Amino acid sequence: MHRLVLHAGRVEHSVISVAGSAKKRSSIVISVDLGRSLSEYLSDIGEVGYLPSKLTDNFYAMELDVQNEIEYRWKEFETILSLIPGLSFKDANAEDVAFLPGMDTLALLLKLDEIGKEKKYEYVQIHFPSSEKMLDFVMLPLNGEWFYQTTLPEIKNMLKLAKLVRSFIKMPDPDFMLSKINEYHSKLENIAKLVTDVDTTSARFDMDARYINAGKTTFASLSLFGINVDGVFTASDFDFASKRIIVKDFYDKPKDIEALGDIASELFEDPADIFRKTKLVKFDKNALEIQLDYINAPDMSVYQSKGQLAIKYKGLKRTIILPPHLRGKNVENAKISDGKFTVQFS
Incomplete structure (x- = not known):
């Protein structure tokens, strides 16, 4: 399709x-x-x-x-x-x-x-x-x-x-x-x-x-x-x-x-059009970034275990398997700014 x-x-x-x-x-x-x-x-x-x-x-x-x-x-x-x-x-x-x-x-x-x-x-x-x-x-x-x-x-x-x-x-x-x-x-x-x-x-x-x-x-x-x-x-x-x-x-x-x-x-001109296209999850050398509009910091929690990162939000939990270059690192901090949730590793 x-x-x-x-x-x-x-x-x-x-x-x-x-x-x-x-x-x-x-x-x-x-x-x-x-x-x-x-x-x-x-x-x-x-x-x-x-x-x-x-x-x-x-x-x-x-x-x-x-x-x-x-x-x-x-x-x-x-x-x-x-x-x-x-x-x-x-x-x-x-x-x-x-x-x-x-x-x-x-x-x-x-x-x-x-x-x-x-x-x-x-x-x-x-x-x-x-x-x-x-x-x-x-x-x-x-x-x-x-x-x-x-x-x-x-x-x-x-x-x-x-x-x-x-x-x-x-x-x-x-x-x-x-x-x-x-x-x-x-x-x-x-x-x-x-x-x-x-x-x-x-x-x-x-x-x-x-x-x-x-x-x-x-x-x-x-x-x-x-x-x-x-x-x-x-x-x-x-x-x-x-x-x-x-x-x-x-x-x-x-x-x-x-x-x-x-x-x-x-x-709409065509229902098949994609009206907003945002790559929501990105990894770089020392960080994970998720585009998360409308989320406040108190609603979020993060914990790390065995190469995985679990993110909790209002009763939901998403567990992300970290890429190899981040698995040996620890979470340094996590913050929300301008609709982006960023987790820094060190």
């Missing part, structure tokens, strides 16, 4: 954006919002289900159904679950597994990995019901990468031991388990690179001027995880670090995609 947009808020804003993009390229909206039904909003245009529905030549839509997605990939999910130590899912089915924590996020990650490999859509927009759900989505591959890097040596040692006791204990083949761990790590790594690639991916969310501090917290939280926020949908104008996309309080239920595309043309 050439462009990935993550959007949290009203479903019509996602649909309008994709309709605008569909004027120029193959585009799809994927909704994980069960409360604001994409299928209901588009019911006068066409049927939308858990598989991509083609509503015009370039406009596709789907609602991610976790249970159907797990049934579709049941063998793959069985393999993933078999890698979890101490848990047995021998008699489980897709309906049982769908309610496990994080399954909706995992299903979406696998779907995005599949869509990326298909190369059918140039513009992909994922619609989330809230910024919290969007954060869950971006945190899983980023934290998964950290978990893999920090635990792989221990996992390899455990699997070596498993080879010795396998003749006494019924368990999956250790070599098979390691190959699958590496395979799923590769998927997570690709998604992590995708969502933090400022040339491809950006996040947008709905923002109410009455709750501007909440919007600033969302902006800062996404920035902490390296997600470039390039726009906010709002009904009123105000100063903000990203583009303000001024929308109406309400849009009528659409009768055709072309009408939605016309609305998009009024809001």
Whole structure:
């Protein structure tokens, strides 16, 4: 895909954006919002289900159904679950597994990995019901990468031991388990690179001027995880670090995609444009710098351990694996100035 947009808020804003993009390229909206039904909003245009529905030549839509997605990939999910130590899912089915924590996020990650490999859509927009759900989505591959890097040596040692006791204990083949761990790590790594690639991916969310501090917290939280926020949908104008996309309080239920595309043309020239492109995380010889607008020093804490740097902000934690040239150094100080969070090493 050439462009990935993550959007949290009203479903019509996602649909309008994709309709605008569909004027120029193959585009799809994927909704994980069960409360604001994409299928209901588009019911006068066409049927939308858990598989991509083609509503015009370039406009596709789907609602991610976790249970159907797990049934579709049941063998793959069985393999993933078999890698979890101490848990047995021998008699489980897709309906049982769908309610496990994080399954909706995992299903979406696998779907995005599949869509990326298909190369059918140039513009992909994922619609989330809230910024919290969007954060869950971006945190899983980023934290998964950290978990893999920090635990792989221990996992390899455990699997070596498993080879010795396998003749006494019924368990999956250790070599098979390691190959699958590496395979799923590769998927997570690709998604992590995708969502933090400022040339491809950006996040947008709905923002109410009455709750501007909440919007600033969302902006800062996404920035902490390296997600470039390039726009906010709002009904009123105000100063903000990203583009303000001024929308109406309400849009009528659409009768055709072309009408939605016309609305998009009024809001922005092309939804696929990246309205703000900022490289959020930078390393130099003795420092780490993160672009973090709207964060105050008392909200932040930093600690270092074994070549890693953990940054905490309002209940969120991002752990960054330091590059080799910084791993032997210690944190000297950390400060926030002019929207930049800088950690100096010595």
